[in-house]
Amino acid sequence: MINNNTDQITTAQAAVIVSNFLLGTGVLTLPRVAAEAAGTPDVWLSVLIGGMIAIAAGIIMAVLSKSHPGLTVFQYNKSLLGKWIGGLISAAFIIYFFMLAGYQVRALTEVTSLFLLEGTPSWAIIIAFMWVSLYLMTGGLNPIARLFEIILPLTIVIYLFVMFMGFSIFELDNLRPVLGQGFMPVLAGVKPTALSFIGVEIILILTAFMKQPAKSVKAVVYGTAITVILYLITVIMVIGALSVDGVLTRTWPTLDLVRSFELPGLIFERFESLLLVIWIMQIYSSYTISYYAASLGLSQLLNINLTSCLFALLPVVYIISNIPKNLDVLFAFGDLLGNTAIYLVGCIPFALLLLTKWKKGSRG
Amino acid sequence: MNDNLLENLSLIQEKTKYYSDVVVRPFALGDSGKAGAIIFVNGLADRELIDQHILKALMSIHVDQASITKNYIKNQVLSVSQLTEASSIDEFIPKVLLGSTALVIDGFSEALVIGTAKVKSRNIEEPISEALVRGPRAGFNETLSDNTALLRRHGENASLAFMSIQVGERAKKDLIIAYIMDIADPDLVEEVRRRVLKIDIDNVMESGYVEQLIEDNYLSPFPQVQSTERPDRVIAALMEGRVAILLDGTPFALIAPVTFSMLLQSPEDYYERWMAGTLLRLLRFFAALISLLTPAMYVSFISFHPGLIPTKLAISIVGARVGVPFTSLVEALIMEVAIEILREAGLRLPKPIGPAMGIVGGLIIGEAAVQAGIVSPILVIVVAITAISSFAIPQYSAGISLRMLRFVPMFCAAAFGMYGVILFFLMLCAHVVKLKSFGVPYASPAVPYRLSDWKDFFFRMPMFMMKQRPEMLHTKNQKRKRN
Structure with a gap:
């Protein structure tokens, strides 16, 4: 089954989707997560290394998908590994994407009810959000890509604006000494950043929809690079402004950074509302694409209509999002997802790539 | 016989x-x-x-x-x-x-x-609904032959084609599809022709009938076919590779496909020098945003997040609202509906009374409402800014879309505050990116990115830089210069 030709996306759109998927909850929590593990101001190095690893993993996945033109991961691993093992791996991916969608929706609820809507029941927040996303998804991948193309530039412009406003309380001393405790803390900080780089795996699916699948490597590299740069700016600004010790005590350090300065003279003296606006849009995009990927996988795995998958799985994601009892459990859930991602995204595509090469070699 | x-x-x-x-x-x-x-x-x-x-x-x-x-x-x-x-x-x-x-x-x-038919036709006058400071004063009239002549007379152009079709079962009327043979995408022309031929109705009163019978999505609040009284606008659209539809008996010609950017463009953008054109266009985008979201922002800031606005401003707003018996949504709805009624009434009134009515309605009622403590003065400012901004939209039909739409985020804001407004914005974007007008994505050229078309989107680049026709229309001849 070759995918519908009319629903194709350009290389730029693929890059934008990768970027949008990556930018999610991580923006708000990354400085704390990385600082907790590393304990030194060098976490920006950890983020850089993490980003490089993510790009490497992305390249592997892009190459893998490129060698199966027109097929998504759910389709080609069936032909590579047979119906049962392939199906099992597909199912793992699908469950993973669903968990991710649930996690994102829950993180959205937490932040929204903390900063914007005290007292509004979380089910109302979640349901409204899920319907808006569903409306977009029923249009297929192309409208999704187009909407993301609107969201990403808005995000980048507003985000950079808000971050650079933070220069008023930025102190370079907070980032010193560089490598004061050697390189080991940096490495320790790499793994916890994994959750922030969840999202590159979407290229496994996107390549099948690209007009020029040959350029999928380019798309994933550019898409990830944009995110790595934004993350680097975030970590440097937040740690520079709040110091490592300050970051550790804050649940959402990036938001706290933005709340901690006021610039008189402009109409809005406080910028957290702007940050929240773009953050909600980012969560929307991450959630939409992971939900879409999961539904697409399910429909391809079981050969059922995509639209009915989209509708049928709403309650599933709703229930997943309600499982974590509190914020600590939610973050633990996030860590679990990050760890899963390392195996699912790091190891399986590599194995599949080797298998593809080997099969091609034995055939030719 | x-x-x-x-x-x-x-x-x-x-x-x-x-x-x-x-x-x-x-x-x-x-x-x-x-x-x-x-x-x-x-x-x-x-x-x-x-x-x-x-x-x-x-x-x-x-x-x-x-x-x-x-x-x-x-x-x-x-x-x-x-x-x-x-x-x-x-x-x-x-x-x-x-x-x-x-x-x-x-x-x-x-x-x-x-052949002795003598049609009494109106003179060619300045179009009332699309007045310009600079630009041709000619507008279409109700006679099809006069209108096609206006297009022909624009300049010698052997490739300007008129395709004649009769519409209406009982009252047969002439309709003309105009396009430029070596520019317009043949698939587009064929699609327009196919849709016009499918019109099955006993009487076609006005081009609005045609518009509604050939549009892509009847549920969308956005116009998917542009109507205009200006021949220069039609010519410009034809030269971009679009297709125009003229109907006998109406001065309103239709242009298809429409893209979102067209709704906020005015022919004057091109007649004035590029700096003025660009700035005015940016101003209009800004005005559209204001007219869509300001009342909703007011509702959400008052009801949910007074903490997000600067403290002094918040204090003065809250102070001004002391004694207002309604919630911010009801308060805003009262004023917004009042101004819509005023505007509608102003349209129906004879010309000399219209402005007087505006003064009575706008100034006196607004002032009295504040004095009586029914609404807060800040809201009067908000409503006035919203109304003025919506007049800055150069297209009447696009203005109507925004007027209708701005009530939706008010309700979203009343339910979910800023979060609701963001969801509304996402919903609106999702709708626009899903919408197509004659096969062309409505949101283009914004998305999918067509950087060469952006020269004529938010900005109006200097003339010498705009040597390409819009890429999104897949024209047969891409260059706007000698071959």
Whole structure:
């Protein structure tokens, strides 16, 4: 089954989707997560290394998908590994994407009810959000890509604006000494950043929809690079402004950074509302694409209509999002997802790539 | 028809007995002894033409009966340019009803149908709904031939094509699809033609009927076909590779496909120098955003997050609202609905009273409402800014879309505050990116990214830089210059 030709996306759109998927909850929590593990101001190095690893993993996945033109991961691993093992791996991916969608929706609820809507029941927040996303998804991948193309530039412009406003309380001393405790803390900080780089795996699916699948490597590299740069700016600004010790005590350090300065003279003296606006849009995009990927996988795995998958799985994601009892459990859930991602995204595509090469070699 | 005049006339009388405006005028063909009659509709046919070139010529024939043949009449007597033959009464009566004059002569079994239709058309005037400071003052009128002539007269262009189609089952009307042969995408022209041919309705009153019958999505609040009274706008659209539809009897031409960016463009952007054009266009985008979201922002800040606005401002807003008995949503709804009613009433009023009404409504009611403590003064400012901003949208139909839409985020804001407004924005974006107008994504050129088209989107780049037609329209000839 070759995918519908009319629903194709350009290389730029693929890059934008990768970027949008990556930018999610991580923006708000990354400085704390990385600082907790590393304990030194060098976490920006950890983020850089993490980003490089993510790009490497992305390249592997892009190459893998490129060698199966027109097929998504759910389709080609069936032909590579047979119906049962392939199906099992597909199912793992699908469950993973669903968990991710649930996690994102829950993180959205937490932040929204903390900063914007005290007292509004979380089910109302979640349901409204899920319907808006569903409306977009029923249009297929192309409208999704187009909407993301609107969201990403808005995000980048507003985000950079808000971050650079933070220069008023930025102190370079907070980032010193560089490598004061050697390189080991940096490495320790790499793994916890994994959750922030969840999202590159979407290229496994996107390549099948690209007009020029040959350029999928380019798309994933550019898409990830944009995110790595934004993350680097975030970590440097937040740690520079709040110091490592300050970051550790804050649940959402990036938001706290933005709340901690006021610039008189402009109409809005406080910028957290702007940050929240773009953050909600980012969560929307991450959630939409992971939900879409999961539904697409399910429909391809079981050969059922995509639209009915989209509708049928709403309650599933709703229930997943309600499982974590509190914020600590939610973050633990996030860590679990990050760890899963390392195996699912790091190891399986590599194995599949080797298998593809080997099969091609034995055939030719 | 047979060759006996009297029998023919009684047949004609029988067939036209329900048309009291049909005139049958018998006469003698000079001194030849032959008789004839003309049939025409009072008011539709040109009396002067009939008197001077038909009756006078026929009545002053000085030849004998035998030499009066059909060819003689056609070639030597009637000095009119449009002349056809009809072999039956049923064939010529529809033509007579459109203004032609039928000539029946004793001894001829065929009638001559002479084009005498005289359409009373309005002069070419300045379009009222799309006034410009700079630009041509000509607007379309209700006569199709005048309108096509306006397009033809724009400049010598052998590739400007007019495709004529009749629409309406009972009242057949001429409709013309205009495009430029070596620019417009043939698939687009074919798609427009296909949709126009599918129109199945007994009467097409105005081009608005056509618009609604050929649009892509009837549930969308956005116009998917642009209507305009300005020939220059139509020409510009044709030159970009779009297709125009002109209908007889209306000064509003349609342009398809529409993309979102067109709604906020004005021909003046191109007539003024590029800096002014760019800034005005950016201003309009800003105005559109204000008119869409300001009331919603007011509601969400008042009801949910006074903490997000600067403290001093928050204090003064809250202070001004002391004593207002309604929630911010009800308060905003009262004022917004009031201003919509005012605007609607202002449209219906005779011209001299309109402005007075605006003053009475806007100033006095607003002032009194504040004095009475029903609404807060800040809200009056918000509503006024919103209304003024919505007037900055150059297209009436696009303005209506925004006027309708701005009530939706108000409710979203009342339910979810800023979060609701963001969801509304996402919903709106999702709708726009899903929408297509004749196969062209509505959101283009914004998305999918077509950087070369962005020269004429938020910005209006200097003329020398805009040498390409919009990429999104897949034109046959991409360059706007000598080949």
